[in-house]
Amino acid sequence: MDFPSVVRKYGEEMTRLALTRAVSRIRGVLNRRTAAAVEGVLVMTTEQLRLDALQVACVLDDFPFSADEKCALIDKAWEIVGR
Helix, strand or coil: HHHHHHHHHCHHHHHHHHHHHHHHHHHHHHHHHHCCECCCCCCCCHHHHHHHHHHHCCCCCCCCCCCEEEEEHHHHHHHHHHC
């Protein structure tokens, strides 16, 4: 599933709302993790990384997206955050 297909299926309003939530959560996770870095070094466990990814995915639970559609939205959210 690609992002344009999600937009066509659910409409711009719902997609924009979901994308806004995902971007916000990703930025929050990044801010929290970078604030925890010591002298520019961030150490985290695989479990912490898994929980961060789960937090991002869970913001889309209120929407009717399939797992593939969530992945497309999260990919797009990372693209936005990376700009």
